[in-house]
Amino acid sequence: MNNNESRKYQLTIVHLYPREMNIYGDTGNRLVLERRAEWRGIDIQVKLVGVNDPIPGETDIIIGGGGQDAGQGKIQDDLQAKAADLYKLADDGVVMLMICGMYQLFGRSFTTHEGEVIKGIGVLPLETVGGDKRMIGNTTYNTPYGELVGYENHSGVTTLDDPKLALGTVTRGDGNNGQDGTEGCRIKNVFGTYSHGPVLVKNPAFADELLRLALIRKYGHEVALKPLDDTVELAAHKAASSRPR
Amino acid sequence: MRLIGLTVGKATFKGLRLLGRTGSALPGRVVEKVAPAFLPDMLTQLPQGVIVVSGTNGKTTTTKLITKLLESQGLSVLTNPTGSNFVRGIISAVVDKAKWNGKLPYDIAVFEQDEAHAVHFARVVKPRGVLVLNIMRDQMDRFGEIDTTRQLLARLASAATEFVVLNANDERVSTIQPENAKAVWFGHAGDLQKEFLTDDQLYLAEDADFYQAEKPAVLLTGYDDTSVSLKVGDTPHRYQFQLSGGHNALNLAAALAVVYQVIPVTDTAKLAQAILTVEPAFGRGEMITLPSATSLTLQLIKNPGGFSQALRMLELKEYATIGIAINDDYPDGRDVSWLWDVDFSTIRSKVLCGGVRAADMANRLKYDEVKVAGSLDDITNYKKEFDALASKNGGEAILFCTYTAMLKLREMYVGASGGLDEV
Numbered sequence: 001m002n003n004n005e006s007r008k009y010q011l012t013i014v015h016l017y018p019r020e021m022n023i024y025g026d027t028g029n030r031l032v033l034e035r036r037a038e039w040r041g042i043d044i045q046v047k048l049v050g051v052n053d054p055i056p057g058e059t060d061i062i063i064g065g066g067g068q069d070a071g072q073g074k075i076q077d078d079l080q081a082k083a084a085d086l087y088k089l090a091d092d093g094v095v096m097l098m099i100c101g102m103y104q105l106f107g108r109s110f111t112t113h114e115g116e117v118i119k120g121i122g123v124l125p126l127e128t129v130g131g132d133k134r135m136i137g138n139t140t141y142n143t144p145y146g147e148l149v150g151y152e153n154h155s156g157v158t159t160l161d162d163p164k165l166a167l168g169t170v171t172r173g174d175g176n177n178g179q180d181g182t183e184g185c186r187i188k189n190v191f192g193t194y195s196h197g198p199v200l201v202k203n204p205a206f207a208d209e210l211l212r213l214a215l216i217r218k219y220g221h222e223v224a225l226k227p228l229d230d231t232v233e234l235a236a237h238k239a240a241s242s243r244p245r
Numbered sequence: 246m247r248l249i250g251l252t253v254g255k256a257t258f259k260g261l262r263l264l265g266r267t268g269s270a271l272p273g274r275v276v277e278k279v280a281p282a283f284l285p286d287m288l289t290q291l292p293q294g295v296i297v298v299s300g301t302n303g304k305t306t307t308t309k310l311i312t313k314l315l316e317s318q319g320l321s322v323l324t325n326p327t328g329s330n331f332v333r334g335i336i337s338a339v340v341d342k343a344k345w346n347g348k349l350p351y352d353i354a355v356f357e358q359d360e361a362h363a364v365h366f367a368r369v370v371k372p373r374g375v376l377v378l379n380i381m382r383d384q385m386d387r388f389g390e391i392d393t394t395r396q397l398l399a400r401l402a403s404a405a406t407e408f409v410v411l412n413a414n415d416e417r418v419s420t421i422q423p424e425n426a427k428a429v430w431f432g433h434a435g436d437l438q439k440e441f442l443t444d445d446q447l448y449l450a451e452d453a454d455f456y457q458a459e460k461p462a463v464l465l466t467g468y469d470d471t472s473v474s475l476k477v478g479d480t481p482h483r484y485q486f487q488l489s490g491g492h493n494a495l496n497l498a499a500a501l502a503v504v505y506q507v508i509p510v511t512d513t514a515k516l517a518q519a520i521l522t523v524e525p526a527f528g529r530g531e532m533i534t535l536p537s538a539t540s541l542t543l544q545l546i547k548n549p550g551g552f553s554q555a556l557r558m559l560e561l562k563e564y565a566t567i568g569i570a571i572n573d574d575y576p577d578g579r580d581v582s583w584l585w586d587v588d589f590s591t592i593r594s595k596v597l598c599g600g601v602r603a604a605d606m607a608n609r610l611k612y613d614e615v616k617v618a619g620s621l622d623d624i625t626n627y628k629k630e631f632d633a634l635a636s637k638n639g640g641e642a643i644l645f646c647t648y649t650a651m652l653k654l655r656e657m658y659v660g661a662s663g664g665l666d667e668v
Contacts, residue, residue, distance in 0.1 A: 018448070019445070019448060022448050022586075023382070024580060024582040024583065025582035025583055025584065025585030025586050026582075026585075027448070027585065027586065028582070028585030028586075028612075031585070031612050031613075032612060035612050035614075068390040068391060068392065069390060069392070070390070070392050137579065138579070151579070151580045151581075151582055153580065196580065196582045197582055198582055198585050201585065201608060201609070201612070202605075202608070232604065232607050232608045232611050232617075232620075233608055233611075235604035235607070235608075235620070236602075236604040236605045236607070236608040238604070239601070239602055239603075239604045239605060239622065240602075240605070243573060243579075243601070243602075244579075
């Protein structure tokens with residue numbers, strides 16, 4: 001396909017709560033999607049959606065990051081107000097990538113260490129309970145998009161209703177709960193993971209999969225993505241997977 | 246108590262020297278055990294008390310600035326070796342500098358302390374003055390959340406007996422309310438706002454409003470590569486100053502605000518001379534001359550805020566060769582995700598990437614469409630390549646490096662040196 005043909009494609013990325021939920025470079029996921037689309041001549045529009053902002057009608061990809069406790073506190077009510085819209089968009093096949101804190105809140109509930117129950121929006125069939133142990137360090141796991149590397153840092157213990165819904169199988173690290181070898185979750189085109197890194201920067205095949213799914217949903221057919229030279233990304237992937245936990 | 250602690254501590258030092266070891270925290274550790282009241286007991290001798298410098302970025306440089314400025318006014322100043330934040334490191338310094346009869350021959354002590362150690366220190370010693378520079382997110386895998394950091398620093402401020410100097414433009418800092426001391430502010434003028442983003446502004450700069458809590462006692466009004474303009478009260482001053490970058494200009498404003506609280510400045514000529522001659526601290530914008538006669542600036546980077554600020558040095562001066570070395574050992578932070586919180590798109594020349602995570606850095610630059618001259622994970626090879634490039638390019642060179650990369654590179658350039666941090 002030549003550049004002129006691909007130029008007609010356009011995607012809108014919604015970044016949810018960029019002010020409140022942005023630790024560990026998770027904002028980098030947005031940059032990776034933007035660049036990898038632009039390098040193929042696909043136009044990208046980014047919409048920052050904060051507390052009290054509506055989710056735009058035209059939305060192809062929604063991303064959300066991890067946050068500090070204060071940040072999570074600030075968005076909880078607003079997220080409940082957006083729950084119905086997000087549920088509908090998820091059902092409609094909109095691509096979503098939720099990291100760490102937002103991953104937990106996309107589940108049904110988060111029960112803190114002190115026993116307080118924070119309601120999630122239930123887009124993902126999982127529950128999280130605050131644990132004693134900090135699950136922290138470099139992590140790798142196998143997925144349909146190859147081996148992914150990330151850096152996890154959480155004490156929430158997440159259990160999927162069905163382990164088959166996991167995004168991947170842990171080969172190093174704790175993953176969802178340090179017990180059942182699962183990491184992350186996928187339902188329809190909604191992906192959740194504990195991986196920072198940010199997750200898309202050293203896993204280009206996964207980043208491209210998100211773009212591919214978004215294009216299929218929007219245009220109703222497969223759009224061939226021009227291959228990119230991923231030498232640098234894969235070198236970074238290799239470096240991360242060779243480092244101590 | 247004073248003499249027991251001192252004797253034990255000095256004996257430990259002596260023993261270590263016989264074993265050929267120096268600069269250890271062991272004497273401090275031993276004294277802490279046998280004579281817990283040693284430190285407060287010794288430090289109460291100081292007629293001008295104790296000043297603690299804390300905050301996320303700029304502690305080492307600002308501590309050095311305050312020390313030099315106070316010395317210019319005739320005070321003798323006890324300070325902790327570069328970056329040695331542990332209480333036992335301070336005890337070791339006190340043991341080392343005290344006379345055998347228990348006298349501590351100084352007028353004042355100025356200690357840098359990171360937030361965790363500062364609170365521990367303040368439980369033992371009540372500082373006369375506290376300076377809180379800024380609160381940025383650091384390596385959260387080590388220090389926890391930024392709001393926890395603020396609580397720790399608020400506790401430190403409440404231990405101060407006379408004054409607390411606060412950053413007027415960083416809301417997390419400016420709103421700290423000392424319990425027993427008066428608050429004084431330092432800050433920068435509104436038109437410099439773009440150059441000093443707070444942690445929140447760093448993450449959503451487009452709606453960053455200028456924030457100033459109170460009228461600063463010392464206000465930074467401008468700077469370039471060789472000078473700094475400030476207002477002390479309503480009086481403008483312009484000083485020649487060698488430390489590069491806006492962050493150091495603001496550190497100077499903070500240091501001056503402390504100095505004016507400690508003593509009346511009587512010799513303004515000597516103050517100006519001290520500001521002119523102060524040299525960068527260990528690895529913090531330190532200048533090294535390479536064999537090719539190229540001058541190299543070694544700039545430690547630790548977190549997104551500090552790195553973003555340091556990158557602004559590239560706007561003040563032309564650097565022909567730029568390097569970035571990223572390690573991920575414990576003192577650097579194991580997680581290198583934070584590099585994605587720094588905007589590199591302003592770099593216009595090629596960058597040579599090095600360190601264990603050189604590939605991560607090269608990848609980061611790729612997504613900001615900055616050109617990469619190469620990427621070498623072996624630090625010795627990296628240095629060779631960097632030197633060759635610097636020699637070929639001529640002009641000035643700058644190397645931004647994480648903590649352990651800085652230590653290794655610095656050792657290769659100038660040899661091992663004392664005052665290593667105990668991270």
